[in-house]
Amino acid sequence: GQQVMQIPQYQHVQEGEDFTTYCNSSTTLSNIQWYKQRPGGHPVFLIQLVKSGEVKKQKRLTFQFGEAKKNSSLHITATQTTDVGTYFCAGPGAGSYQLTFGKGTKLSVIP
Amino acid sequence: DGGITQSPKYLFRKEGQNVTLSCEQNLNHDAMYWYRQDPGQGLRLIYYSQIVNDFQKGDIAEGYSVSREKKESFPLTVTSAQKNPTAFYLCASSPRLANTGELFFGEGSRLTVL
Numbered sequence: 001g002q003q004v005m006q007i008p009q010y011q012h013v014q015e016g017e018d019f020t021t022y023c024n025s026s027t028t029l030s031n032i033q034w035y036k037q038r039p040g041g042h043p044v045f046l047i048q049l050v051k052s053g054e055v056k057k058q059k060r061l062t063f064q065f066g067e068a069k070k071n072s073s074l075h076i077t078a079t080q081t082t083d084v085g086t087y088f089c090a091g092p093g094a095g096s097y098q099l100t101f102g103k104g105t106k107l108s109v110i111p
Numbered sequence: 112d113g114g115i116t117q118s119p120k121y122l123f124r125k126e127g128q129n130v131t132l133s134c135e136q137n138l139n140h141d142a143m144y145w146y147r148q149d150p151g152q153g154l155r156l157i158y159y160s161q162i163v164n165d166f167q168k169g170d171i172a173e174g175y176s177v178s179r180e181k182k183e184s185f186p187l188t189v190t191s192a193q194k195n196p197t198a199f200y201l202c203a204s205s206p207r208l209a210n211t212g213e214l215f216f217g218e219g220s221r222l223t224v225l
Contacts, residue, residue, distance in 0.1 A: 004153075006153075009151070033213060033214075035214075041218070042201060042216040042217060042218050042219050043154070043201070043214070043216050044216070045213035045214060045215070048212070048213060088153060088154070090154075098156055098159070098169060098170070099156070099214065100156075101146075101153035101154040101155075102153050103151065103152055103153040104153055
């Protein structure tokens with residue numbers, strides 16, 4: 001079945017440093033979604049990318065969808081303590097109604 | 112306020128007992144889902160439902176059962192057949208199936224089997 005791999009599993013950064021998490025799928029994705037889960041909380045939708053090579057920005061967050069639609073990345077510029085949490089990517093397989101989540105990247109920000 | 116309500120937030124159960132987790136949404140969404148989350152793991156799909164009176168197994172349906180008698184309700188029963196039920200359970204909904212749009216999650220139910 002489809003697998004969605006995310007790296008790194010953990011990332012500790014000093015406040016103000018940049019952060020990137022990478023997502024790779026074993027199959028081509030029709031779209032990819034990103035979610036953030038704060039400690040003790042529930043996942044919250046951040047964004048969906050649909051087009052090959054698409055880049056979207058939300059303030060300090062930049063999301064990319066690969067040309068082959070099998071990988072994606074989330075980059076945070078100048079991290080802040082409010083960025084702490086686990087970031088998940090998720091994607092459906094082609095023709096599949098299910099959404100497969102990666103295991104997430106847990107971000108810690110040292111003030 | 113529109114949203115998804117899960118209850119209870121915390122639940123303790125003895126081995127061999129069935130337990131039902133409630134999930135109610137007032138977003139008028141067609142699709143609803145149950146995910147299981149274990150420490151350091153992603154979310155794994157247990158069951159999903161596209162419409163009332165219809166539901167499909169996800170990747171880890173064994174030991175679980177669901178019903179969808181009303182559009183706004185999608186309860187999950189964790190049966191005694193589930194070998195390792197201690198986990199964080201998340202209910203979600205979407206206007207249509209997840210492969211085309213975002214999921215809205217409830218706050219989760221944390222089940223501990225003693």
